[in-house]
Amino acid sequence: MPTLNEPVTERRRITRNSIYRYLYQAQTPRTKQDIAQALAFSLPTVHQNLSELLAAGLVERGALQRSTGGRRATGMAIAANARFAVGVSVTQERFRFLAANLRMEEIAYRSEETGLPPHTADAAALGVRLAAALEHFLTDFGLNRNKLLGVGIALPAILDAQGQTILFSPTMALNHCRTADLTQALPYPAHLANDATAGGYAEWLTQGSGSSLAYLSLENGVGGAVLLGGAPYHGLNGRSGEFGHICIVPGGLPCPCGKRGCLEAYCSAARISSDLGLTVEDFFEALARTPAQYQPLWEDYLQHLAIGIHNIRMILDCDIVLGGFLTQYLAPYMPHLQALVAAQSPFQENAGYLRLGQYPKRAIPLGVALHFINDFIQKL
Template structure:
């Protein structure tokens, strides 16, 4: 296939991928400035490959009705796996990042499991089998880790505080997965998924609130990584000198104050139980929660001061945040020297499973670029 022909094919597929409205052969030809025979030829090939299909007829006041076209979203899929200290989250995502299947698996502490990689491989195969996923359509498997990964070719985890790991070979966690494999930091994965689905054309700082607290900086659609691939480690900026101990070994980190594990560690209850208690105005819960919000506001304000861009909050804690966003924004605005409001602070549009979806997105984006 010539380069020009490949570019035409790519432009047709991307047009269909990006449109959410009715699209016909005629509108494709008009908007892409292509001849109808050229559009027809490429569509025929894409249909034969199972990548595009007819989606229905357009309403007509007379004459022959135009047939709609759309991509086949599940023609290919990728799997994303989020690894935390005591659980795995598997997501199978179609080409539009829609969830095809999900599973959560609990396990002992990663640091205490000698054969964690084998365990991960077995659970991955079980996830594929139990959900009848077609391996021939699988683009690859992305693994998201709450870890600083060495920027060189050593394939090592430099530090993973919530996993209690330091200077460990990645292979120890990966096992013998027999599919194309991609490994990335969890917050980087979540941030990119958020940007890809809702923020294209704008720069964002993404703050992930999960078992650990991390982040990512997305500029012009790419991640700013920093010299040591440690950019966006917002969880380990100090918000309270000499404050609560953090799993990284320091004191006063944002993660020590704003991680959801603070609820389970300090109170020994689940997030749902905690927020149910907040609604009943349990004094102990309210004290912890408002302290968490005030320190979160300090962290958000620091990010805004340093980067001067929109700040997006993601991770499973954000599922419970909507009722408290006005108060959080009030705290943030009170600490901002330059702005009277905190309209730059947003909740993630992808509240659930953002991290595994984001790491699966690596293979989807790769497919879209090479089709």
């Protein structure tokens, strides 16, 4: 596979990178004149850099959308499939693999059972399974390993700030183990992240990474991520955005963390599914069919969720995006939820800052793959 000539001076790299990023942000093809004008470079500079990017397969010619009267003019665009990254959401039960190209588009997806017995506390054994399943995924979808930037792994776990140690993962029994134990069987660059952090990263990056948002993930666990002023905020201990364990009812329902009254105790997906012997889908069907039976629990769920959302808003004063698999059912209830949230506010705001995420099902593997995509685009 062709690569860019290395090394170049840092100044030349920055010039080339700014041309690449201009084309990346442009979405549609641009001419050399467009680039020169927008970035205040000379035409020969633009020409030389485009030649290098073209030779490396990172940009390609594309038809311009504007009409020039005569023959169809062409411009330059980034080659979306020149590289890709894989994200894997790992739980005790499942691997969910997603491959994303440079445009952050999904190009392959597979969900499969890990085949491990429950509560296997062996990171190396898990890593060997993961490595084998990854190779099958790459082969079965015909993905070119030479174009693979890296493999992101998202875990329901708290990692240390350097990503070297899994500090705490009650659902996976992987406490205080080295992340290298999990990744050593992988022959590719690897990056580990907390699952909710990865989900929040996907929502934040695809909406424009300069913005700020709080991401509240509603799955069997309730978690989140904080992305402020153009960067993820991890906190001193990698525990920022642990919204599931803010206390909303002192002395209230018991939480899996061992404390009482946490948001997770009230707003876990399990509360409206496995605790009732139902799936989440069953619950919403039952809610529509026999509201008299299920509405009180659902109203209680939404009222506690509104308290949690309000508290996040009071602390961070930024947009709040709801993610996690539960959100695929939430659209019909959003006006009511927004009204409940707005009723909490002393500032008479209408809760328009609260919205559903774009990727209810696949934000986690997408987000952890995007770590490599964003890194490639920034550093090219």
